Amino acid sequence: MQELRHKHTLNTLLDIAKLPRSVFYYHLNKAKEPDKDLDLKEQIKHIYHTHKGRYGYRRICAELNQTLAGQGIVINHKRVQRLMKEMGLKAKIRAQRYKAYSSYQGEHQDKIKDNVLQRDFQATRPNQKWATDITEFKVTVKQGSNKHHNDNKAIEQKLYLSPIIDLFNGEIVSYAIKERPDYGLVKEMLGDALNKLSQANKDDKPIIHSDRGWHYQMFDYQQSLQKQNITQSMSRKGNCLDNAVIERLEGTLKEEIFYEQTKFASLDELKQTIDEYIHYYNYDRIKTKLKGLSPVKFKEQYRNLVLSQTT
Secondary structure, X not given: OHHHOOOOOHHHHHHHHOXXXXXXXXXXXXXXXXXXXXXXXXXXXXHHHHOOOOOOHHHHHHHHHHHHHHHOOOOOHHHHHHHHHHHOOOOOOOOOOOOOOOXXXXXXXXXXXXXXXXXXXXXXXXXXXXXXOOEEXXXXXXXXXXXXXXXXXXXXXXEEEEEEEEOOOOOEEEEEEEOOOOHHHHHHHHHHHHHHHHHHOOOOOOEEEEOOOHHHHOHHHHHHXXXXXXXXXXXXXXXXXXXXXXXXXXXXXXXXHHOOOOEEOOHHHHHHHHHHHHHHHHHOOOEHHHOOEOHHXXXXXXXXXXXXXXX
């Protein structure tokens, strides 16, 4: 209304808008007041852009309260929600359905293991329960960037990711990435995980759960677990809910990687993007169910607590 006052009288504008004079002056004076939420808005924007728009108001609120804890300040999530709405900020992630990769190629009954986990995805300490799977990344890659091609056509290519997650905190303990879903993919992942386990605590003997894919029926895979006295668990045939916890992770990973970038210059660029995201996921991306901490920080907090109770 202010921008029209040089053309029309205030009385005319108020009559057209059917707005009481007192209400007009209230909002006019309100607009002149300094924004008491200015600093908070800047912090919200900083967190939002640091996490590339992946955070909604609840996780932004959780991170804010961690930052401000030393000052004795607690921010309500409804306030953060209101300010984000005022600034036009909202989480960019939208749930999408991705076709799951299946490595199932039949069964050898002597290689099939019982479903020891029984969908009990809760763990009370690190390295108590692990879950693993293979997921497929199907992406568009510019051919001109490939040394075997000289044109600029885009072609569809694939990468395969094999992670192990710790059900205690959702941390990706180990992973391998390859262009083919051969046994070497799983062997590399498992070898790395077992090395880390021996360095962390040789007494830890986790249950490791998977589907009935052929990789997990391999003699080498099962022997590697037996040597470490690690219990192998398998989902029931055709029952994806038995391994739902890691399939949710894979869905989150794809949503948060692909929401802003679906084309890559090369498979190497995609691999680097996945590497960077997994580091971000473990060390920086907070979870509300982990009391607003990242998986690694939650584990560190647990270990510090255990240490303090034993000294």
